[in-house]
Amino acid sequence: MGPSGVESAFIRHRRTGFVAATAALVIGLSAVTALAAPADGQSKEAVLSTEVERISGLVAAAEKDLERSTVEAEAAADASRAAQTALADAETQAAAAAAELEATREAVDAARDGIAALGRDAFMGADPLGDAAVLLDAAGPDEVLERAAMLDLLGEDRAERLEEFEVIQGRQERADRAAQAAVAQRDAAVRASVEAEAAAQAQLAASQHAYDVAAGQKFALDAQLRDAEIELLGAQGVADPAAARDEQQRGELAMARAGTAALVAGRVTSCYGSRSGAKHNGVDIAAPIGTPIYAPDAGVVLDAGPANGFGLAVYIQHADGTITVYGHINQYFVTAGQTVAAGQQIAEVGNRGQSTGPHLHIETHRGGLYQQRVDPAPWLSARGITLGGGCG
Structure with missing residues (x-):
């Protein structure tokens, strides 16, 4: 077969x-x-x-x-x-x-x-x-x-x-x-x-x-x-x-x-932190495949494409040095080196990689990619995106 x-x-x-x-x-x-x-x-x-x-x-x-x-x-x-x-x-x-x-x-x-x-x-x-x-x-x-x-x-x-x-x-x-x-x-x-x-x-x-x-x-x-x-x-x-x-x-x-519409129109299903005995380094937002994902703030695309575990992912560095990561996406609409504006569509929700159902997994990194992963909720809240669901 x-x-x-x-x-x-x-x-x-x-x-x-x-x-x-x-x-x-x-x-x-x-x-x-x-x-x-x-x-x-x-x-x-x-x-x-x-x-x-x-x-x-x-x-x-x-x-x-x-x-x-x-x-x-x-x-x-x-x-x-x-x-x-x-x-x-x-x-x-x-x-x-x-x-x-x-x-x-x-x-x-x-x-x-x-x-x-x-x-x-x-x-x-x-x-x-x-x-x-x-x-x-x-x-x-x-x-x-x-x-x-x-x-x-x-x-x-x-x-x-x-x-x-x-x-x-x-x-x-x-x-x-x-x-x-x-x-x-x-x-x-x-x-x-x-x-x-x-x-x-x-x-x-x-x-x-x-x-x-x-x-x-x-x-x-x-x-x-x-x-x-x-x-x-x-x-x-x-x-x-x-x-x-x-x-x-x-x-x-x-x-x-x-609350999440400025990022993706979906429902928060899992917050940052310890969840079910495992460390969850981001926030999950469930939404149908194809739902638009928007940049929550202006920045420069570090990379967009295949990513181990995520299937496909987009990485954006913002003016304050924070790097946001968007995983399990279905497809992306940006390229490395591109400057994006706040509210610009960068990708759409998918179910690729190590994923059990359609959702967006978003992370925030400080001090460089994968150097220090922190709770995305405060950073998103400062940009008018309230996650709810007990996050932040």
Whole structure:
């Protein structure tokens, strides 16, 4: 089976799991759809209110499960990104160490040749025959140096050349040790990177399954909650309870999106910080694939394109030095080096990389890319973007 066939099979598996989870939950919930008769002195409205509250709690729990699966996938991807960065640094250091070692070897060879020439000059000069014979009998340049130094045939200026040679030799020895250490560090970084990527992929598969199950549960719970809320509105005397409930929901959704609209019209699902036992280094905003993403402030695009863990990402540096990162995007509309204005569309929401569902993952970095990742909420709030959802 080719890649497309594997992907299709995976999609069918996810769809089957989603449908099965939804069907199982609907069957289970249908058994409690019929409300118990009100107890003595208890109104139908009170019973319905209790039921709405109970189902709302189940919906909140399902949303927590969705958040947990998303954060766990992103934490694994973050570890993989860190390993990739460490590998790139190790490769740079190994290359620099190898270049330094090569340079010192060339310097040692040149110095050795120069010292050997000095020995020959001493032999061809006015040195006593006995001393020249001592030099001539030497096994090689290094021994010539030792004997010449011992016989003081080279003079003060040539003795300085000998000292310089010894310094260069010491430099070569240090460069050799550094090169060996750099290669060992690079090899360890390669292993760590491979292991981190494998762990990220395994975590994504597990998180995706958990997300699908939770999504199926929430889908069924949302339907039951809607029915219960409509029935409660009817018991409260509302003329058209279904229309009233839908209008209320649209208002709540619009309110949830209003704060983030200057960035992306979506609903905050996870804030910065510790979430579900994992460190979440950004803010997640759920929105349909294709929803526009706007630059919250003017800046210069550092990069836009493929990014490990994110699938595709955009990186923008702003006037205060802050770098904003936009991950899991579907496509981007900017290029590296481009200047963007506040409110300009830079990308659109996607579901690429280590992602369990369509959303924007935004991070803020200080002191350089991936140097210090901080909570985006205060920075966004200073630019009129309120996240809500308990963020900031």
